Amino acid sequence: xxxxVHLHIGAPKTGTTYLQDRLVLNTASLARHGVTIPGPRVxxxxxxxxxxxxxxxxxxxxxxxxxxxGAWAAMMRKVQRADGNVVISHEILAGAKPDKVVKAMNDLAxxxxxxxxxxxxxxxxxPAAWQESIxxxxxxxxxxxxxxxxxxxxxxxxxxxxxxxxxxxxxxxPPERVxxxxxxxxxxxxxxxxxxxxxxxxxxxxxxxxxxxxxxNRSLGIAETSLLRKLNRRLELGVWRxxxxxxxxxxxxxxxxxxxxxxxPVRLPPDRYGFAEQQADAWIEWIKGSGVDVVGDVEDLRxxxxxxxxxxxxxxxxxxxxxxxxxxxxxxxxTREAASRPDPxxxxxxxxxxxxxxxxxx
Numbered sequence: 001x002x003x004x005v006h007l008h009i010g011a012p013k014t015g016t017t018y019l020q021d022r023l024v025l026n027t028a029s030l031a032r033h034g035v036t037i038p039g040p041r042v043x044x045x046x047x048x049x050x051x052x053x054x055x056x057x058x059x060x061x062x063x064x065x066x067x068x069x070g071a072w073a074a075m076m077r078k079v080q081r082a083d084g085n086v087v088i089s090h091e092i093l094a095g096a097k098p099d100k101v102v103k104a105m106n107d108l109a110x111x112x113x114x115x116x117x118x119x120x121x122x123x124x125x126x127p128a129a130w131q132e133s134i135x136x137x138x139x140x141x142x143x144x145x146x147x148x149x150x151x152x153x154x155x156x157x158x159x160x161x162x163x164x165x166x167x168x169x170x171x172x173x174p175p176e177r178v179x180x181x182x183x184x185x186x187x188x189x190x191x192x193x194x195x196x197x198x199x200x201x202x203x204x205x206x207x208x209x210x211x212x213x214x215x216x217n218r219s220l221g222i223a224e225t226s227l228l229r230k231l232n233r234r235l236e237l238g239v240w241r242x243x244x245x246x247x248x249x250x251x252x253x254x255x256x257x258x259x260x261x262x263x264x265p266v267r268l269p270p271d272r273y274g275f276a277e278q279q280a281d282a283w284i285e286w287i288k289g290s291g292v293d294v295v296g297d298v299e300d301l302r303x304x305x306x307x308x309x310x311x312x313x314x315x316x317x318x319x320x321x322x323x324x325x326x327x328x329x330x331x332x333x334x335t336r337e338a339a340s341r342p343d344p345x346x347x348x349x350x351x352x353x354x355x356x357x358x359x360x361x362x
Contacts, residue, residue: 010094013128014118026209034084095159120183122276123303175291182296221263222315
């Protein structure tokens with residue numbers, strides 16, 4: 001049975017956290033209108049999509065070893081059984097290598113596949129991507145990250161270079177089935193312009209998804225990002241760290257505590273804007289010559305103008321005073337978290353006492 005499959009492949013840092021959570025919250029309502037968000041019997045569908053993407057890419061991070069094995073095949077079975085239109089979404093798909101793209105499109109053969117790629121100007125995206133890499137355990141300075149991006153030496157560049165990504169993913173489908181959703185500079189009067197653009201790309205009436213999401217992947221400030229980078233160095237955990245550390249560092253410390261501080265934002269250095277503008281010119285020229293569908297405005301892909309009066313602060317050289325303030329706030333929260341958790345020694349003692357009582361009952 002042929003159906004329409006909307007395959008949203010990212011890119012990173014283009015509103016995907018909000019998008020995926022809103023789709024999860026409205027899964028039942030969307031299903032009543034003929035839109036399926038494939039998911040597990042128990043658990044969240046966004047986690048299911050993440051594992052399916054990992055399995056397709058032969059990656060195995062973000063969980064216990066083997067946690068993603070078989071997830072892509074499970075996703076394909078759910079697509080086959082779905083009624084109506086299907087939405088699959090995860091940002092790590094954007095950087096897929098050519099052989100993985102071929103596998104995905106072959107597995108979806110027989111369906112009307114639409115590829116949706118959300119794109120953002122590099123003036124905003126590069127600072128956000130660097131912060132995301134630090135949250136994931138990287139230790140590199142902002143300067144080194146930007147240099148590697150400009151040389152095409154990072155996964156982030158492979159996932160953000162619009163012509164490369166869409167040439168791969170759109171190779172086997174007509175250009176009108178490739179949709180570029182641009183991230184607006186202006187969020188619109190109600191703050192939901194990006195969501196409305198996603199809805200148009202997925203052929204979803206916004207009224208079908210009335211429940212709003214409070215999840216977003218907010219940016220850190222320069223002191224907060226520097227603190228995480230130093231913590232990554234001290235702990236020496238590597239990028240693909242244990243899930244317990246990831247929950248503490250990424251989910252609690254970064255996503256809940258440090259983003260809530262009044263902070264100085266990370267901004268692209270003025271001398272790097274030339275690269276961002278050159279990429280925007282190349283992307284827009286490629287889009288206009290390719291025939292792909294644009295949901296939004298291609299001018300959104302140009303970085304905003306540099307304020308000549310703004311003072312740029314280097315996130316690689318944060319003052320000790322600013323760093324100390326962020327560190328004390330982080331220490332306070334982590335101390336409260338540690339105090340609220342059960343003492344493993346007491347838990348062990350309780351288990352031994354229960355076992356002894358059980359033996360006496362015999």
